[in-house]
Amino acid sequence: MLDYARERYAARGVDLDAAVAAMDAFPVSIHCWQGDDVSGFESDGGELGGGLAVTGNYPGRARNADELRSDLEAALRVIPGQHRLNLHAIYAETGTKPVGRDRLSAEHFSRWIDWACSQRIGLDFNPSYFAHPLAASGMTLAHADTSVRRFWIDHGIVCRRIAAAMGAATGTPCITNVWVPDGMKDTPVDRKGPRERLADSLDAIFAETLDPAHQLDAVECKLFGIGAESYTVGSHEFYLGYAASRGKLLCLDTGHFHPTEVVSDKLSAVLQWIPEVLLHVSRGVRWDSDHVVTLSDELRAIACELVRGGYGERVHIGLDFFDATIHRVAAWAIGVRATQKALLAALLEPITELRNAESTGDYTARLALLEDHKTLPLGVAWDHYCELKGVPRDGDWLVEVQRYEHEVTSQRD
Ligand SMILES: C[C@H](O)[C@H](O)[C@@H](O)C(=O)CO
Numbered sequence: 073m074l075d076y077a078r079e080r081y082a083a084r085g086v087d088l089d090a091a092v093a094a095m096d097a098f099p100v101s102i103h104c105w106q107g108d109d110v111s112g113f114e115s116d117g118g119e120l121g122g123g124l125a126v127t128g129n130y131p132g133r134a135r136n137a138d139e140l141r142s143d144l145e146a147a148l149r150v151i152p153g154q155h156r157l158n159l160h161a162i163y164a165e166t167g168t169k170p171v172g173r174d175r176l177s178a179e180h181f182s183r184w185i186d187w188a189c190s191q192r193i194g195l196d197f198n199p200s201y202f203a204h205p206l207a208a209s210g211m212t213l214a215h216a217d218t219s220v221r222r223f224w225i226d227h228g229i230v231c232r233r234i235a236a237a238m239g240a241a242t243g244t245p246c247i248t249n250v251w252v253p254d255g256m257k258d259t260p261v262d263r264k265g266p267r268e269r270l271a272d273s274l275d276a277i278f279a280e281t282l283d284p285a286h287q288l289d290a291v292e293c294k295l296f297g298i299g300a301e302s303y304t305v306g307s308h309e310f311y312l313g314y315a316a317s318r319g320k321l322l323c324l325d326t327g328h329f330h331p332t333e334v335v336s337d338k339l340s341a342v343l344q345w346i347p348e349v350l351l352h353v354s355r356g357v358r359w360d361s362d363h364v365v366t367l368s369d370e371l372r373a374i375a376c377e378l379v380r381g382g383y384g385e386r387v388h389i390g391l392d393f394f395d396a397t398i399h400r401v402a403a404w405a406i407g408v409r410a411t412q413k414a415l416l417a418a419l420l421e422p423i424t425e426l427r428n429a430e431s432t433g434d435y436t437a438r439l440a441l442l443e444d445h446k447t448l449p450l451g452v453a454w455d456h457y458c459e460l461k462g463v464p465r466d467g468d469w470l471v472e473v474q475r476y477e478h479e480v481t482s483q484r485d
């Protein structure tokens with residue numbers, strides 16, 4: 073079967089083995105928050121809020137950092153390749169004493185850092201601007217009250233330092249992604265003031281120069297959230313301008329746009345003006361519902377844009393979904409494996425033939441090639457990749473997760 077697949081791709085001018093080898097250049101930053109429904113481990117944390125909503129009550133949620141790390145290891149055993157872990161500040165381990173988010177430091181993440189080093193994976197990081205009494209009003213960095221704003225600015229400052237320590241320890245830059253829920257349920261009369269305050273707060277957070285070899289900054293835009301239906305301070309236009317003017321990464325979450333807008337079309341547009349992009353690959357169903365990522369047309373289109381544009385170095389792939397209706401380890405595995413399949417399909421695209429067809433105006437051949445590519449034996453190449461990396465193929469990995477569920481997660485209260 074593998075030889076047959078090699079031949080089929082070779083007939084289209086594509087080297088299957090080279091495509092499989094190229095997969096190493098696309099690590100995926102796996103979001104820790106799928107493992108515990110974005111709960112975190114703060115003893116004094118608040119309701120999730122911020123427009124974020126997790127539905128479902130599948131048994132076996134990780135209740136502490138050791139359980140979450142164990143679940144992540146179970147997921148990594150069925151995910152091919154070396155990846156990264158994306159942590160939120162609410163996953164700090166502060167012992168029995170609560171530590172204010174404005175006082176967190178790298179020592180509160182030392183066990184995560186040691187674990188990442190032992191797994192040989194990189195870390196990414198996020199300040200948490202939700203699930204906190206000072207975020208309950210729906211405003212954080214854009215808040216009109218200076219003392220509330222100061223608290224959240226200090227949170228951003230300490231998180232960048234934590235990220236720098238993570239990057240230094242793991243030997244790969246840690247991306248600190250700033251997302252704030254700030255917005256209004258109903259029509260504001262002052263759209264300008266909060267945006268001025270958000271810009272000032274961000275400038276204050278980013279004032280300290282940190283080594284880009286250890287730490288990079290990203291800002292995440294959004295169209296609307298639950299409870300912020302009429303106005304989102306950090307809109308796409310706001311953050312595109314901010315990132316372009318400050319040389320920051322722009323985080324594009326695939327659930328954060330109008331349902332008819334697609335991130336696959338935005339990549340080559342924003343990368344004209346900003347240095348790098350962080351992706352939050354999600355699957356919005358009718359709204360920013362954060363469903364588990366599947367091998368959709370849009371996911372494939374995003375992967376094609378990365379490969380065709382040669383954006384491997386400039387686009388960082390992260391995931392952002394949370395579904396508590398299915399087994400959480402399986403959710404990670406499904407989402408990461410789907411993302412990787414999209415990448416492999418993109419690497420197997422008959423790009424030379426496609427470019428020739430397009431440049432000669434033969435749009436009939438372009439469409440025919442794109443359609444035919446869909447049924448070439450991607451699954452055989454994918455199985456081969458899984459075997460090379462020593463993880464179960466499609467059809468086999470779920471059994472491993474079910475065993476883990478039986479032995480570990482189903483034993484939790
Ligand atoms: C928990 C995440 O940081 C959060 O989902 C954010 O990235 C987002 O997308 C909010 O809608």
Ligand SMILES: [Mn+2]
Pocket residue numbers: 251292325352392
């Ligand atoms: Mn996101």
